[in-house]
Amino acid sequence: MSSEPSSGKGAGPAWRWGIVGVIAVVALAVALWPRGSDGEGNPGRQWPTGADSGVSSALRAEAGLAACPRPAAGAAGNGPLAGITLECLADGRPMDLAAATAGKPALLNLWAYWCAPCAQELPYLQQYAQRAANAITVLTVHSDPDEAKALSRLSGLTVKLPGVLDGDSRVRAAVGAPAVLPISVLVRSDGSVAEVVVRAFNGVEDIANTVAGELGVAA
Template sequence: MRQVPVAARLALAGLITAVALAVALWPRGGDDTSVDGAQIHPSAPVPEQLRAAAGLAPCPRPAADAVGHGPLAGITLSCLADGKPVDVAAALAGKPALLNLWAYWCGPCAEELPYLQEYAQRAGNAITVLTVHSDPDEARGLALLADLKVTLPGVLDASTRVRNAVGVPAVLPVSVLLRADGSVAKAIVRPFDGVEDIADTVANELGVAA
């Protein structure tokens, strides 16, 4: 077997080192989320400090004898506040609900979320307002909510099960108004432009005044 000249071997070793260094320093293009200096990948478990920073309200929990009905029956999602599973239809049973489908990358969603929080505060216990982050990147969703200071209860819908179940278009934001029996009263395929818009729409479709 012929031996590779020493100069050639050294040149090859230098090329490998240069490529390795370039790969190590190559920018990731913003695919990760930074939290307290740590890089969070979409597939990694969400750190507890990120959940704590968001400070979200707990997700609604089903009553002991609650049974979910309607198109969301059988759908269990992860609660953004604590990562625990939520039977969505059962948790919402017995009260009108507004489900807001959004994602961290959606500009109109970021404008709309604070309106939804203000509306929920006005409406009180008359209606459940639940956000549905329709993207697998939970860390970026929580980071945006923390930035917006929106603390509404929310669930993670990484595979868009809610959207598919209610049959709405693949656009965001979408708000789904549910009757107390779990049936869909109306899907609002546009962003709300203010708190009064939300209040008027809910009053007209669900009869809930706020």
């Protein structure tokens, strides 16, 4: 009985498997390599805009939401919300939450498209915002990653308040709120949190009284 030489056919498969292993290692390294930075405190995340976000411009137009507030010149974000950048539902652009709301009291309403009490409360917030005018920033914070359903829900409720997408609930974590919805975070003009309201408001007067008591804003 004879055996094949160690060189020749036996060496070919071993050499090819070695090449395959090198390619697999390189592919894994590329998959795990950081994809850059958004430039706003969230390394590795690239902010989608317009069609790149997966939400059609037609859906945004149908929702017709008000533009998100933008930071005033030289505004700096302070308090527990500092460093949080979220996507504006109106146009898909990133928004520095603390900087954009600096200098004026704010009511941040945490909600989700599947939350029934949120759907009852949101129209009250719309009415309150119109009544309070420029005395306070009222901003919705969709605490679920499904942006398309958020826009569709707001469109159905005819709520046009400016809103942001917070798919991983960073706002809730930052203020130490429980994992329930809806929640309203009342923020002072200096960025500090005056109160976290863990319940749904039952009307415009309820909102006005609560905000007046905690933030001193009469409306």
